[in-house]
Amino acid sequence: MSVTIKDIAKQAGVSYSTVSKALRDSPLVKPPTKKRIIAIAEQLGYKPNVAARNLVSRRSQTIGVVWPTIERVAHSALITSLNQRLEAINYTTLISINDMKTAFSTFNQYPVDAILAFNDSYSPIDYTSSVPIVTYGIAGQHSPFLTIDVNRKKAIQIAVEQLIQLGHQHISYIGDLSGDFLQEEKVKGFKNALELFQLKPFADQTIKVQGLEQYDGYIAARKLLGKKSRPTAIISGSHDLSRGILQAIYENQLSVPVDISLISYDNIPERHHLDIALSTVGVPIDTITKTLVDALMHTIEGKAVPQTIYLEPELNLASSCQALTL
Amino acid sequence: MSVTIKDIAKQAGVSYSTVSKALRDSPLVKPPTKKRIIAIAEQLGYKPNVAARNLVSRRSQTIGVVWPTIERVAHSALITSLNQRLEAINYTTLISINDMKTAFSTFNQYPVDAILAFNDSYSPIDYTSSVPIVTYGIAGQHSPFLTIDVNRKKAIQIAVEQLIQLGHQHISYIGDLSGDFLQEEKVKGFKNALELFQLKPFADQTIKVQGLEQYDGYIAARKLLGKKSRPTAIISGSHDLSRGILQAIYENQLSVPVDISLISYDNIPERHHLDIALSTVGVPIDTITKTLVDALMHTIEGKAVPQTIYLEPELNLASSCQALTL
DNA sequence: TTGAAAGCGATACCAC
DNA sequence: GTGGTATCGCTTTCAA
Numbered sequence: 001m002s003v004t005i006k007d008i009a010k011q012a013g014v015s016y017s018t019v020s021k022a023l024r025d026s027p028l029v030k031p032p033t034k035k036r037i038i039a040i041a042e043q044l045g046y047k048p049n050v051a052a053r054n055l056v057s058r059r060s061q062t063i064g065v066v067w068p069t070i071e072r073v074a075h076s077a078l079i080t081s082l083n084q085r086l087e088a089i090n091y092t093t094l095i096s097i098n099d100m101k102t103a104f105s106t107f108n109q110y111p112v113d114a115i116l117a118f119n120d121s122y123s124p125i126d127y128t129s130s131v132p133i134v135t136y137g138i139a140g141q142h143s144p145f146l147t148i149d150v151n152r153k154k155a156i157q158i159a160v161e162q163l164i165q166l167g168h169q170h171i172s173y174i175g176d177l178s179g180d181f182l183q184e185e186k187v188k189g190f191k192n193a194l195e196l197f198q199l200k201p202f203a204d205q206t207i208k209v210q211g212l213e214q215y216d217g218y219i220a221a222r223k224l225l226g227k228k229s230r231p232t233a234i235i236s237g238s239h240d241l242s243r244g245i246l247q248a249i250y251e252n253q254l255s256v257p258v259d260i261s262l263i264s265y266d267n268i269p270e271r272h273h274l275d276i277a278l279s280t281v282g283v284p285i286d287t288i289t290k291t292l293v294d295a296l297m298h299t300i301e302g303k304a305v306p307q308t309i310y311l312e313p314e315l316n317l318a319s320s321c322q323a324l325t326l
Numbered sequence: 327m328s329v330t331i332k333d334i335a336k337q338a339g340v341s342y343s344t345v346s347k348a349l350r351d352s353p354l355v356k357p358p359t360k361k362r363i364i365a366i367a368e369q370l371g372y373k374p375n376v377a378a379r380n381l382v383s384r385r386s387q388t389i390g391v392v393w394p395t396i397e398r399v400a401h402s403a404l405i406t407s408l409n410q411r412l413e414a415i416n417y418t419t420l421i422s423i424n425d426m427k428t429a430f431s432t433f434n435q436y437p438v439d440a441i442l443a444f445n446d447s448y449s450p451i452d453y454t455s456s457v458p459i460v461t462y463g464i465a466g467q468h469s470p471f472l473t474i475d476v477n478r479k480k481a482i483q484i485a486v487e488q489l490i491q492l493g494h495q496h497i498s499y500i501g502d503l504s505g506d507f508l509q510e511e512k513v514k515g516f517k518n519a520l521e522l523f524q525l526k527p528f529a530d531q532t533i534k535v536q537g538l539e540q541y542d543g544y545i546a547a548r549k550l551l552g553k554k555s556r557p558t559a560i561i562s563g564s565h566d567l568s569r570g571i572l573q574a575i576y577e578n579q580l581s582v583p584v585d586i587s588l589i590s591y592d593n594i595p596e597r598h599h600l601d602i603a604l605s606t607v608g609v610p611i612d613t614i615t616k617t618l619v620d621a622l623m624h625t626i627e628g629k630a631v632p633q634t635i636y637l638e639p640e641l642n643l644a645s646s647c648q649a650l651t652l
Numbered sequence: 653t654t655g656a657a658a659g660c661g662a663t664a665c666c667a668c
Numbered sequence: 669g670t671g672g673t674a675t676c677g678c679t680t681t682c683a684a
Contacts, residue, residue, distance in 0.1 A: 375660085383663065
């Protein structure tokens with residue numbers, strides 16, 4: 001049997017309700033008493049019983065994260081950052097890798113204060129939950145939840161704009177992954193931008209990939225660079241793709257940015273870990289997770305309204321881009 | 327406020343303790359009564375309050391999984407399978423991606439019945455936990471916990487033995503990743519086996535990789551195959567590496583198994599998803615997770631002893647290997 | 653400033 | 669078979 005507040009109360013010679021207050025740092029307990037109680041608690045190795053606390057407070061200080069696609073690495077960094085943030089405000093993160101429906105059901109019977117669902121499809125989440133839900137991903141049409149969405153279209157558009165300003169006319173986009181809605185958004189953004197800036201279409205505008213890993217970027221870029229005519233600039237759909245693309249470029253005895261300028265989607269710290277400083281567009285992970293946590297807290301307090309928050313991407317111009325030299 | 331057993335009791339006109347029994351399918355309640363109560367519960371949308379249940383039963387039906395390395399994909403499939411198995415026996419899986427120490431502390435104050443820790447280092451886990459712990463990974467020297475370890479050395483040894491039986495003399499191992507203890511075990515197994523079978527050493531016996539992804543396998547294999555003399559057989563440290571290796575072999579206009587035989591570590595269903603049926607050595611994921619779950623249940627019931635369970639790898643011979651033709 | 657007591661929702665034991 | 673009741677560990681009024 002582990003130690004309870006009653007044990008502490010006995011030791012301290014006070015009532016156990018006083019202990020409860022002291023441990024919760026209530027102002028209703030005299031500082032010296034409080035100090036003594038906390039000392040004893042520590043010494044006894046007291047750990048509060050969460051079940052009991054949840055029972056009475058009707059709060060669990062736990063966020064349920066629905067993350068059905070662990071096998072795809074994309075969100076790992078996001079989850080890591082999210083976890084840290086929640087931890088900092090005394091929340092526990094509980095991850096479920098089951099499908100939405102199962103996970104919702106689990107979390108609804110488990111004591112979580114809110115659910116964060118990673119949603120990478122357009123299909124509406126048709127599930128009623130008594131626990132408040134925040135969604136990260138594609139903004140659905142009439143989502144009944146607060147949804148956080150990254151403006152991926154605009155991100156790519158910004159990249160295109162930047163390259164055009166630098167004088168580029170032949171720009172390829174590597175990262176067309178069919179079946180992945182998040183990726184398709186980016187492709188749309190690319191095509192929109194080309195139209196918008198009235199760039200004349202050329203052969204290899206969008207390059208399909210099999211996946212989003214370094215390997216896929218490498219394969220795609222090699223195919224692209226193997227041809228007689230090649231673009232002067234490339235936009236890549238993800239950081240990992242970019243790594244592979246860089247490799248392929250080097251292999252072709254080409255140089256970045258002299259021969260080819262490169263802008264990568266994804267705004268993560270790892271962009272500094274390459275031989276060359278990578279230009280990127282995207283929302284910084286920190287911004288995303290901060291927004292998510294804020295949204296969750298608001299939702300828990302019942303202050304959130306079903307709406308979509310679009311996060312605006314930022315451009316980080318670095319040495320992987322330069323003006324086209326004629 | 328959500329519905330409780332008292333609400334059901336009122337509706338059904340019975341005492342709430344009867345409801346409790348009925349809902350737990352106790353034989354002490356007449357079937358018709360039981361049926362009626364269950365119907366009402368369903369109709370009211372009753373969800374048991376886990377906190378209250380935990381409080382009294384002193385069980386939470388929850389396993390805490392410590393998985394600090396989500397960013398490395400290797401264990402994803404394992405976690406997925408584990409989660410399914412636990413779900414099947416009414417256990418909830420709670421994943422923490424914090425470091426061991428933090429995670430243990432969280433789980434110790436959170437109601438979990440047992441902790442499963444993924445440990446990929448030799449360093450002993452110096453943490454006392456009142457919650458029972460099962461470890462998966464390298465068997466420590468004097469681990470105070472039940473540890474499940476895969477005999478990786480032996481796996482590679484079996485692969486070598488098989489290839490030798492097929493007449494191969496020049497065998498390379500791709501998958502030497504410094505700093506990763508699990509990988510180093512495999513390299514050791516390879517070297518041991520070569521000695522054991524008295525194979526004369528040749529130049530490119532072990533090939534270092536930067537990571538364990540397809541890309542890394544591709545790069546390593548390309549380097550290996552670019553030289554004048556090449557091995558007649560390759561053993562690969564992981565499924566993903568193998569995919570890249572296959573790619574590099576094809577690119578060199580070589581064929582598997584005619585020119586090169588290939589055996590891959592990792593025994594996962596995906597081995598059937600390639601152009602060629604891949605020979606593999608390793609413990610099937612299902613076996614691993616079954617063992618883990620059994621170990622956890624035993625531990626929870628207090629029937630487990632601190633010991634190491636070694637899982638023995640299996641060889642699956644498929645068309646990616648053939649006898650050496652002279 | 654402290655203590656007593658009610659109660660959160662469910663289980664389990666003991667009567668009836 | 670069913671109902672009453674103590675109990676789990678803690679928070680929260682309400683009195684003292």
